Amino acid sequence: MSEIPSADESTDRATAAARRVPLSRGLSTKLLLLTIVFVLLAEVLIFLPWIASYRLSWLKERLSTAAAVSIVLVQGEPASLSRAAQNDVLMAIGAKAIAVRDGGVSRLLVVAEMPPHVDEHVDIANVGLIEGMTGALDTLLFGGERMLRVFGPVGDSDKEFELIMPDYSLRNAMLIYSRNVAFVSLLISLFTAMLVYAAIDLIMIGPIRTMTRSMLAFSEAPDDPGRIIRPAARADEIGVAERELSQMQERLQKMLSEQKHLADLGLAVSKINHDMRNILASAQLMSDRLRQVKDPTVQAFAPKLLRALDRAVSYSEGVLA
Structure with a gap:
């Protein structure tokens, strides 16, 4: 039996068809x-x-x-x-x-x-x-x-x-x-018409088509440096547009890279916070048991230990949350 395409595949096909200009x-x-x-x-x-x-x-x-x-x-x-x-x-x-x-x-x-x-x-x-x-x-x-x-x-x-x-x-x-x-x-x-078409296609339509393909390819994989357009050494409006597009793609790629780095850092901090809370929770349980020990030395240091653990828990909740 043939597989029925999913909704995402159908959407991708429709998007690709819309991007192709007849x-x-x-x-x-x-x-x-x-x-x-x-x-x-x-x-x-x-x-x-x-x-x-x-x-x-x-x-x-x-x-x-x-x-x-x-x-x-x-x-x-x-x-x-x-x-x-x-x-x-x-x-x-x-x-x-x-x-x-x-x-x-x-x-x-x-x-x-x-x-x-x-x-x-x-x-x-x-x-x-x-x-x-x-x-x-x-x-x-x-x-x-x-x-x-x-x-x-x-x-x-x-x-x-x-x-x-x-x-x-x-x-x-x-x-x-x-x-x-x-x-x-x-x-x-x-x-x-053929001469004018060939000349303008070489001077204008071809570069515009190249920029269009570059934008479509960049939108599919914005983190790929190979998708950034390589501007031609032209001094006219097409050359300016290609250089501006290249710089915009580079800035956008850098911004996406920074956002990904921040997202990874946030995930790491969240994991550290989770692990720290587990460790501090275990330490609090142990300190609660120390209160029940009748040893005078332990009784003298237990309150200080509990206060230190409470401050650590509060700091973890305030900074790493």
């Missing part, structure tokens, strides 16, 4: 998770300017392509292009119409199907940081079925080019870019 609740795990969260938060804050810059660059690239096509068409005769050729040009750019403004006069060069309305106007030359970020988020979250009018100068040309285009191609490109940035950000976060 990995999920340890300082190292919390530090690792916090580092990942903070790095991801920083990446999110950096992502907004990135996605705004990517959106603006993508639109500039399309507008530059449209400008190159426009220059060719202006030098030639746009009306001579067939409908199929115009559709091919616009399909290659991903636009619905291309126009050029020169000297305040706007000229429609190529058009496939003019949309009934335009949802957003983007002036490439005057897009601020806040406007660019809000526009990028708007396209990324709610775009895909909108019509954009993108216009602005290209290069050193004094002409202003204009492009009418849907935003689904732009949104798809932004989604792919966001996915790549998110993947790279996650890798950077994990790598940074």
Whole structure:
């Protein structure tokens, strides 16, 4: 039959289990998770300017392509292009119409199907940081079925080019870019978190764990000199804490040793008191018998002997009690 553990053994097991910190609740795990969260938060804050810059660059690239096509068409005769050729040009750019403004006069060069309305106007030359970020988020979250009018100068040309285009191609490109940035950000976060975790674990968590183990071991056997922590030669707060802990353990061990010595001394005094009382009690019995002896010499010394024994008993009771 298996033995049923006693109450003390169950208490010791519960205490030992309470002293063991699970990995999920340890300082190292919390530090690792916090580092990942903070790095991801920083990446999110950096992502907004990135996605705004990517959106603006993508639109500039399309507008530059449209400008190159426009220059060719202006030098030639746009009306001579067939409908199929115009559709091919616009399909290659991903636009619905291309126009050029020169000297305040706007000229429609190529058009496939003019949309009934335009949802957003983007002036490439005057897009601020806040406007660019809000526009990028708007396209990324709610775009895909909108019509954009993108216009602005290209290069050193004094002409202003204009492009009418849907935003689904732009949104798809932004989604792919966001996915790549998110993947790279996650890798950077994990790598940074591991580096920070390793550094702080070596500098802080490791010494704290050592001090914790030392305190637990010292509490189990405070009279063992080998359980006193050996402080490292550090000049920072961890080094100060280790030295103070070592000195505190030494003082506590010395105090416990003195208390044990006093307890042993008290036990010895108590034993001496007990033995002394027994001896004096026997002497009193013998002195009482001496009173019954008729010898004059004995009768003369018996009272003195009794008084001496009484003083010895009183002294023993007063001092050794």
